[in-house]
Amino acid sequence: MIDEKKLEERLVALEAAKSWSPRVVSRLEMLLRSGTDEALYRINPIQFATEKSMAEAEGIDLFLHACVAGLFDMDWLLVCPMCSDVVESFRSLRKLHTHFHCHLCQSDYDAALDDYIAVTFTVSPAVRSIRFHKPDGLSAWDYLFSYKMTPGGIMPDGVPWSEAAKGLIRALTRIEPGSAANLEVDAAEGGLLGQDFESDAQFFFPVARGAGVTPPHVPVILDGGKCVAATANIAPGKVVFEVRNAGKLPAVFGILQLPMATFQRPKLHFTPFLSGKRLLMTQTFRDFFRSEVISATEGIAVLDVTLVFTDLKGSTALYERIGDLNAYIQVQRHFQHLLDATVRHNGAVTKTIGDAVMAAFLTSADAVQAALDMREAVDQLNRDRPQRDFILKIGVHRGASIAVTLNERLDYFGQTVNIAARVQNLADGDEICITEDVYGAPAVAEIIAPYPVAKSEAELKGVSKAMSVYHLARMAS
Structure with a gap:
């Protein structure tokens, strides 16, 4: 049953939330009005975007804004890698934990945001009721195969394990x-x-x-x-x-x-889904779901993240020369340019510290391209000024980290964060420093090929061995 008044009001709010590509909201409205109960339960936004020929980033943004508008509820799922069973589901990241037990497999796992934690969206019962809103009333068949298991675990022959x-x-x-x-x-x-x-x-x-x-x-x-x-x-x-x-x-x-007494379930691979890691690196999530924090005292592992640190060289002199208010306004303009470059390349700004920015990216290629765009954007700012007030220093490092809550904000913690910050300190003005882990990542070599690159060995505080650092200068004019 559909509540037409609430549906219309919330669709109008969604339409006004941002500038969408043509027919994006109308496609979601069609799903809400005519989709089956199964189609409106635990929607995979990556799959939705693919089926509707949308960019993945816009598909994710669409469902996040739809949550804000009250059209959908967000679910965090702990998914068993062996049988694709939804071991536990939570409405909030705050309730998520990393240790779980699958009854079907009788196995224990430690989840990381990269893989076993999936984020899905279910239509709000205030907009349209579906039978999955009341799992106790489901048939045993629906409960097991639609509520407990996901169709995303695929066997080597291409058949979903649930089927x-x-x-x-x-x-x-x-x-x-x-x-x-x-x-x-x-x-x-x-x-x-x-x-x-x-x-x-x-x-x-x-x-x-x-x-x-x-x-x-x-x-x-x-x-x-x-x-x-x-x-x-x-x-x-x-x-x-x-x-x-x-x-x-x-x-x-x-x-x-x-089929046999020693039956072994085949190893599964999973269709693309919105991982907890990717959601945390989506700026829309960070902007609109600030109350979502990690309560797990040990944090949640992130196996692979690329971090970018930036800082302004000579900002103290800028404040001295043009005054605090004018300098503050100009620094905010610089922050907006860095944010735009980050979002354009599938990242999210984690925090700002003084004049510095920390951003997180899914891939090193995205991070490096964003760093190059940041440098160019700041150069554009300088062209409108009598002198080069903004000189950016950037460091990029890749590795494992821990997603935690610090000062009531989602953040990253660990050696990868420390190294990224210290590599940024090695950069000279207008320079981007990247570590070996970034330099050797897929597609990075092609991105930096046009730029002069100098390699050095650096001793970093807290790191036992010297690290290779690559310094990216500007292209010769």
């Missing part, structure tokens, strides 16, 4: 506390796996010819996340499992037919 798993299910039902269900299956050679998809409770029976007489009924008790099944030899043919839920919570219980 392949459907072919393994022989029985599936919801069992309330104190209730029981008789689940009859036609067992084939291989194995039968019984699983409560809400806990670690499971059983496994090999199925083989000559195993003896199969009992007509096999009692199974679920209680407190454990499963106790009667001992039985099972041969191919009909068998009934009497499953009783002695626990205090409902169980969604299924029996899967595995």
